[in-house]
Amino acid sequence: MIIKPRKSLSGTMKVPGDKSISHRAIMLGALAEGTTTIKGFLMGEDCLSTITCFQKMGVHIDIEDAIVTVEGKGLRGLKKPTSELDVGNSGTTLRLLSGILAAQDFECTITGDDSIKTRPMKRIIEPLLKMGAHITSINDNDRAPLYIKGSTLQNITYHSPVASAQVKSCIMLASLFTEGQSTIIEPVRSRNHSEIMLNVFGGHIEADGCAITTSPVDQLSATDIIVPGDISSAAYFMVAGLILEDADITIEQVGINPTRDGIIHVLQAMNGNITVFNKRIMNGELVADIRVQSSQLKGTIIDKPLIPTLIDEIPVIAVAACFAEGTTLIKDASELRVKESDRIATMVSELTKMHADIQGTEDGMIIHHSPHLIGNDVESYHDHRVAMSLAVAGLAAKGITTIHHSDCVDISFPHFFKLINGIS
Ligand SMILES: O=C(O)C1=C[C@@H](OP(=O)(O)O)[C@@H](O)[C@H](O)C1
Numbered sequence: 001m002i003i004k005p006r007k008s009l010s011g012t013m014k015v016p017g018d019k020s021i022s023h024r025a026i027m028l029g030a031l032a033e034g035t036t037t038i039k040g041f042l043m044g045e046d047c048l049s050t051i052t053c054f055q056k057m058g059v060h061i062d063i064e065d066a067i068v069t070v071e072g073k074g075l076r077g078l079k080k081p082t083s084e085l086d087v088g089n090s091g092t093t094l095r096l097l098s099g100i101l102a103a104q105d106f107e108c109t110i111t112g113d114d115s116i117k118t119r120p121m122k123r124i125i126e127p128l129l130k131m132g133a134h135i136t137s138i139n140d141n142d143r144a145p146l147y148i149k150g151s152t153l154q155n156i157t158y159h160s161p162v163a164s165a166q167v168k169s170c171i172m173l174a175s176l177f178t179e180g181q182s183t184i185i186e187p188v189r190s191r192n193h194s195e196i197m198l199n200v201f202g203g204h205i206e207a208d209g210c211a212i213t214t215s216p217v218d219q220l221s222a223t224d225i226i227v228p229g230d231i232s233s234a235a236y237f238m239v240a241g242l243i244l245e246d247a248d249i250t251i252e253q254v255g256i257n258p259t260r261d262g263i264i265h266v267l268q269a270m271n272g273n274i275t276v277f278n279k280r281i282m283n284g285e286l287v288a289d290i291r292v293q294s295s296q297l298k299g300t301i302i303d304k305p306l307i308p309t310l311i312d313e314i315p316v317i318a319v320a321a322c323f324a325e326g327t328t329l330i331k332d333a334s335e336l337r338v339k340e341s342d343r344i345a346t347m348v349s350e351l352t353k354m355h356a357d358i359q360g361t362e363d364g365m366i367i368h369h370s371p372h373l374i375g376n377d378v379e380s381y382h383d384h385r386v387a388m389s390l391a392v393a394g395l396a397a398k399g400i401t402t403i404h405h406s407d408c409v410d411i412s413f414p415h416f417f418k419l420i421n422g423i424s
Pocket residue numbers: 019020021092163164165166167169190191311312335
């Protein structure tokens with residue numbers, strides 16, 4: 001994909017539906033009694049992988065006029081798939097689905113693409129084993145493919161070593177099939193979409209700081225979900241709006257759940273002119289419209305409690321930091337090393353090619369003011385967030401930027417390039 005520089009960006013727009021919420025709506029819809037409809041579902045490859053996995057387990061899921069309908073099978077109604085479940089590039093699908101599979105009365109294998117096979121799975125294998133699951137890494141390397149033979153699970157009190165909503169949600173989903181309460185304690189609170197949505201479906205989840213407790217329910221009940229725009233996708237337009245010379249854009253109906261809104265706070269602390277208005281609640285999720293205007297940014301420090309609230313936005317925050325006076329320090333973010341790519345290494349190497357003054361550290365990055373980026377040939381490493389962040393850098397750079405393997409944006413943001421080139 002070729003990105004040409006531009007000075008202005010204006011207008012009102014929407015971004016596609018939230019990826020985390022879309023995955024969860026399919027999973028809970030499949031386990032509920034009755035028919036769930038989902039509006040605003042993210043038709044990205046990751047969420048389509050979740051749909052395919054559940055269809056393979058006998059769940060009728062239709063997409064018509066952009067509305068997804070899920071015929072729930074109830075907690076005990078999934079069928080053994082006739083072949084292995086393929087999650088593609090989606091860590092969320094693999095980790096959450098494993099929690100469900102651990103309690104079924106069948107065995108199966110769950111796998112995905114080359115990137116997923118490098119990502120750490122011990123973080124879910126360990127708690128699931130403690131719950132009595134039969135789960136093994138087929139190549140004995142704590143990575144996918146995983147073989148899971150459903151069994152009777154016990155409740156658990158688990159101190160998670162990582163702040164990960166995927167780990168927390170995996171255990172929460174497994175605990176739907178146990179008797180007694182389960183408690184999961186995280187070092188720092190991660191996104192809480194599973195807690196919110198489970199309660200909307202009739203589950204019993206209580207949160208107390210970094211701990212959540214699940215209580216057993218006999219069944220989940222189908223509901224209608226409207227998925228807000230994904231703040232992780234809005235992030236590219238927020239940063240573009242701040243760093244381009246003449247920008248004024250409004251992004252409507254974006255999810256601003258306080259466990260996800262770190263990017264707004266950080267960009268505001270960097271002197272970004274961002275207004276959040278028209279706040280409302282949809283299916284228990286806080287939603288708002290966001291106006292962004294060109295700003296002279298200044299450097300900041302981003303560390304521990306904030307990191308889970310903006311983990312997927314760090315690549316594009318690194319781009320913003322190039323345009324911020326002074327230095328931006330990002331630390332406590334070693335989780336970036338185990339995403340679709342090692343996002344510290346990939347962002348540092350590709351932004352360096354564009355003349356950014358950026359260094360990687362073990363758990364983050366140090367970025368010095370380097371606003372005169374130069375377009376270059378850069379590589380996405382098949383990582384959607386890297387591709388889109390480099391596109392934003394390309395808009396603000398001098399000369400042409402060519403992003404290789406840019407198709408991966410379809411993972412979380414189909415039509416990203418059409419939107420970014422189409423907006424006036
Ligand atoms: O639960 C989720 O929907 C997600 C949680 C985060 O991962 P971790 O749980 O590994 O932090 C995030 O990076 C991912 O894009 C989506």
